[in-house]
Amino acid sequence: MDLPSAWYNVLPDLGFDLPPDRPSPDRDRTSLRVQVPPALIRQELSRKRWIEIPPEVADRYAQWRPTPLRRAETFERRIGTRSRIYYKYEGGNLSGSHKLNTAIAQIYYYQRAGARRLTVGTGAGQWGTAVAAACAVFGLHCTVYMVGSSYRAKPGRRSLMEFLGAEVIPSPSDRTDSGRHAATSDPGGSGSLSIALAEAVEDARSSGDYFCTGSGETYSLLHQTVIGLEAMEQLDRLGTVPDTVVASIGGGSNLGGIALPFLGTTLRGGRPVRVIAAEPSACPKLTQGRYEYDFTDASRLTPLQLMYTLGHDFAAPPDHTGGLRYHGAAKLISALYHRRLMEAVACSQAEAFATAADFAEAEGLLPAPESAFAIHATAEAALQADAAGRPGVLLVCVSGHGLYDLTAYQAFREGAMGRPSSESNPVHPL
Structure with missing residues (x-):
């Protein structure tokens, strides 16, 4: 069979609009914002049933699809x-895992938007591994904040991410305010995905780099x-x-x-x-x-x-x-x-x-x-x-x-x- 030439967008078929996001009430604490490539924002809001897969992404898909x-x-x-x-x-x-389907697509769009380094939070390591692999393909640096319990329990995932050139940091860490605050109530350093994501967001905000949101956004489901x-x-x-x-x-x-x-x-x-x-x-x-x-x-x-x-x-x-x-x-x-x-x-x-x-x-x-x-x-x-x-x-x-x-x-x-x-x-x- 042939590869699909377009992603399927369910939004036109729903019969209702997704509820809009609301701005954080704490947004005034920082002048920085999470940067998402315009192409991904357009996909998030599109009412086209079919969205063409770029040739550069399709070529990579063809390696395993x-x-x-x-x-x-x-x-x-x-x-x-x-x-x-x-x-x-x-x-x-x-x-x-399946997460490479959207990681390849997202990092393609991040590169085209001018990103040079991405930060990402990961739980068991699937998303972090996928982003590290995609960053290696498109030549971007990658920093992964990995939930502490998984960082220690899954050395194979950590090794693969590092082999692909990513920096992998157990979360909570002492590199961010979010991590240091979380560590006070988590002396064992078990961590949570929410904290790992917070650290990745803070890192991107303080450095001016890009935070790669993850696998729950509507455009991510589209790619999958x-x-x-x-x-x-x-x-x-x-x-x-x-x-x-x-x-x-x-x-x-x-x-x-x-x-x-x-x-x-x-x-x-x-x-x-x-x-x-x-x-x-x-x-x-x-x-x-x-x-x-x-x-x-x-x-x-x-x-x-x-x-x-x-x-x-x-x-x-x-x-x-x-x-x-x-x-x-x-x-x-x-x-x-x-x-x-x-x-x-x-x-x-x-x-x-x-x-x-x-x-x-x-x-x-x-x-x-x-x-x-x-x-x-x-x-x-x-x-x-x-x-x-x-x-x-x-x-x-x-x-x-x-x-x-x-x-x-x-x-x-x-x-x-x-x-x-x-x-x-x-x-x-x-």
């Missing part, structure tokens, strides 16, 4: 389902739609369409990437599709959060967005190893969830890892911890469909591989994460 779509037949037999499960695998690139567009064509060639699309949710980029093209078809009057966001019970922003305006990081300087949030000061437990630790959901995903256009389910890390172990043994692929939550939710949904007498077709995004996360899987095998509970949390009622 299109990505494979596979049927998990052995896993189906292992869990005893009559439903069909297909998975789209996004781990076959240098960064090891190459996942769903490819999956749609691949399934069409197999003569099938999914009843249910599942992905994990941190900020929302891989969920949006695989689900929005299918949801867009539904919004335009096509076949209905069920979309399930899978999140950890350690960071249950959709299933237990509030829909309100909140800061996107702990600096309180960035604009407020209307989102499902646990609060910008929220920190996931230190033993939560996955990257799904962001306190809020992307405003686009939040709006869809608020309007009951998608569902959410939460489960424990131990439950997700147990299912991931079954998947790895059955399919010969070790999923990223983030993907483990999606695979677990998919297995649960398949068995629920069987029990209702309606075996279906499920599509799940395996957003990355778990080879950088072997210490987490070892902790699971040694019982350091506790045991799976007898029941997963039910799907959050609509």
